[in-house]
Amino acid sequence: MRTKKGKLIYNLITFGLVTAAFLICNSMLQSGSMSRTLKGQLVPICAWIVMAISLNLVIGISGELSLGHAGFMSVGAFTGIVVSGWLLNGFQVENDALRLVIAMVAGGVAAGVAGVIIGIPVLRLRGDYLAIVTLAFGEIIRNVMNCVYVSVEGSSLRLGFINPNLPGTLLLNGPNGAVKVQRISTFLAGFLLVIFTLVVVLNLINSRSGRAIMAIRDNRIAAESMGINVTKYKMMAFVLSAVLAGMAGALYGLNMNTLVPAKFKFDQSINVLVFVVLGGIGNILGSVISATLLTVLPEVLRAFSQFRMLVYAIVLIVVMLATNNPLLRSWFNQLTAKVKGRITGRDGQTTKGGGAA
């Protein structure tokens, strides 16, 4: 349990690091010293950071394993693309920033609605069963998205299901997804979304509701007997997480020329889960850092070309073994204690080991 001061410092560090990273990247962009691949990764990194934070809210804070997070991202992305296309074609809204904001809000709302629909049955289950049902919902969303056709004609939106012939400009084309999307997402918008997410989630954690959610995570029965409404608070965390994922989806989708529903497969949910677990479950700053590093890592590993995903897999396994094996961990702890002891001039064995999770 952190003290109040500790929490404040933690939050300040989190915001400070994110802002500093943004400023550095921005100045690199301005001076043109950033490589092309990295430039293309900036907005996706922001989207994945938001995804990781929002999944961490479910896994770390609420204590439920969700394996279908990409589903919410997909709902948000395609809603965002449709809304943005509708505003442009139907209402001639030329302002990119305005369209992006409306699209992100719409994406968040749509994903939130999906979150409510999914949350009602899902949160009745526990543990691995809950995990498999979220996985199932993720797959259902992808499957249904494969059958949705949307077009805009004049200022009206036309919706079709499984191979209709829609009049007007086609925005969503079933399994072929969205094509010729106007790329209106910017790095600044991504940064602002990350900050917004951090404000919302960190405030929630330190609020009365957040404490209730964590109490349920630590001991559901004890929390229930203290009069905490379990369903309400679990729902709150789950739906909020879905909304944030939807906004990240809209940001991500509007950064792509084309986007197919198959992009949001089960693998993507797993990727986000990997960000959360490697960053530290329940640790928001950890999620931010690991999402950034692990999005950049495969790009950096491009030098290894065909070996890169292999290296990624090995890194994943080795890190998990190194951080979770009691033998290796105690060895690490001893090592850090010795180093600490060297620095402070005290005997390494008397310093407190542990906490190197």
Add this chain to the structure above:
Amino acid sequence: MMFLSNLLGGISLGSIYAIIALGYTMVYGIAKMLNFAHGDVIMVGAYIAFCALQYWNIPPLLAVPLAMLVCTALGVTIEGLAYRPLRQATSLAVLITAIGMSYLLQNLALLIWGANPKNFPSALITLPALSLFGGELKVPGTTIVTILANIVIMIVLTTFTAKTKLGKAMRCVSEDRGAAELMGINVNRTISATFAIGSALAAIAGVLLCSAYPTLMPTTGSMPGIKAFTAAVFGGIGSIPGAMVGGILLGIIEILGKAYISTELGDAIVFAVLILVLLVRPTGLLGKPVHEKV
């Protein structure tokens, strides 16, 4: 007749799911972990059988045991290297390691065999199609072999867990690992044996799967893996008859759903049924209800 043929197709696909689901469910029952790499062991098994037939000119009857042998070794190695060191870790850490293993196997397969889909030879199952009702209903040889294999595996496995010493040890470990250890059961060896059996079954499933659907790619195992995992949960994870029932029902639902409701929404229907079942019976069809102690 159309319905009967669809139904048989469903049972056949379901039998493959059931054999894969057995691997998931046994490992879950004993090690309490979701072995996400299981689907990729299937793929490896299919590739080994493919190479044996295509490149090494091994007779078809020996190709399957060879694939089983390689997969067994692979399963035991994975368990020993990646999962055993994490016995005391949180289940999420083990899950991520299993996912890492799954990526590793897929990418190794990609390096060794390339990304191009391979056409699985049909030489393995040469049983001619069975004509019923004066030729109105044709049952492919693969369907018959798959269903028969499933029945044999089911009988052998049930007898094995009920009668043999190792089988009893497995049930003990899955019930209470600590108590089993106190009774002198070698827990690590029992878990290894479970992985060995599960992986050998995965090889059989891989061969059957690719005989019925002959496109072989490094990602071939992942979707059937997820479906079989769903089947295991559907029937009640940890229960061997549950995996059987869950697998076959899932196969039937998938094929009938695709045939009569919508081809595009076939997978969605499968998962929707799973969700409905879990809402009514939260621990699956044959799963034991969990009692909560305060």
